[in-house]
Amino acid sequence: MTIEYRNIRNKLFKGIVIILTVICTLPLLLVLYRITKEGISAINWDFFVNLPKPVGEKGGGIANALVGSGLIILMASVFAIPLGISIGIYLSEFKKTKLAYFTLLSVDVLQGIPSIVIGIIIYLWVVKTMGHFSAVSGSIALSMMMLPAIIKSTEETLKLIPDTLKEASLSLGVPYYRTILKVILPAGITGILSGVILSVARVAGETAPLLFTAFGNPFMNTNITKPMSSLPSIIFNYAISPYEDWHKLAWGASFMLIAIILVLNIITKIAQRKWRVQF
């Protein structure tokens, strides 16, 4: 085999990879383009501050959905972050135990459960028990979807932290729990934070579990025991409606959702660069 021949093969291979990459990225860019184009025109002041208006009336907005999504996700984070980080710590610290083995297995299974199934389960457990739809049940559903990503990223980050760091702390007479809280967690904060933010980005657009739980609400509601609107549910309801105005709102909401997810991803990237811990 001559060198020239190898060079040609190298070039060919590189060319094919580039072409395939472009073919795959193109539809993504087209989707983004369409959403941006349709969405931006829907966005104005009214969009942020007004409630949806009846068909035909001008100046409707999605204030209730923005507030709702914010509240539901915030509450889901409050449930999922401490729990997820604790479980992640347990898994990395006591990896050899039976409980850790089964927990890890359950986390993997949980990760694979379709979101609609989680919605139905929470519907049975929480909504049926409470007797009505509520924002809090939606948060519980979303927190279940956030857990695997948080647990995994915590566990994988902590696993990479050298044992010598823990030993350095213990050898100074620092109790075990303080060592975990003050040495191990701070050393892994970037990885853990990325996991948290990405899990938020992941559930921000989840629709199915919210339809069975938070349900939706045409009015502004901040009572977490009552049904609440959210970006995905408003997109779902408005997109399948026959009205042009509502379609426009759905596009606007889609654009907002994508913008939020983009911002969260950028924050993650910045945090990873800025707070990188060097061992």
Next chain:
Amino acid sequence: MAGTILKAKNFNAFFGQNQVLKNINLDIMRNDVVAVMGPSGCGKTTFIRCINRMHELTPDATAEGEILVDDKNVYKMNLIVLRRKIGMVFQRPNPFPTMSIYQNAIAGYLLNGIKLTKSKKDEVVETSLKRVALWDEVKDSLHKKGTFLSGGQQQRLCIARAISLNPEILLLDEPTSALDPISTSKIEELIYELKKNYTIIIVTHNMQQAGRISDKTAFFYLGEVLEYNVTKEIFTNPKHEKTQNYITGHFG
């Protein structure tokens, strides 16, 4: 205060079924520098990790017999009290990566939640860093991360971190094995200085180093202490054939 500070009595240590320390009996005098030598895998690290009970962190690791510090059995002491009394420096420098040089130097206080006034903190940082001869090199960059320092500087920072809590005994596990000759000689000078205030137990593979800095040498072989004597005596007149072979470089 002269006299024995550390005493190992019929001490055995295991990893699972594997016995790595066999019937260790050793008396260490206050303010001595004791070199622990011997071929790789003979249990040197294990021995010093038993003294501050880091050994038991390894799953399945166990020990029997006694190690007495100031006549108190370490296995009956409060772990936190014990480890503050005995400082440890590891083979690879391991400053806390999220902490500045300043914070690393007083990490023992910060992590243990011991409150100090700002001026007291400054004082502890300065004296500890001066004692490890690092102060002049870092005094203008105290708030940079400890991990930005060179390997030798990091190791001196780790020693500063260990002595800032004023321990009585300092355990050093091949502290210079990852360092260049200049950093090594700095740390050797430092050990010579520290000897006035501390009892030092240092694991080393470096014969010259042991000769330069230690008062006594313990020669470990397959988990036993074959010889424990004044360093000069061990080097010039080893009682045991294995010791002689090791010193003359026939193995290890």
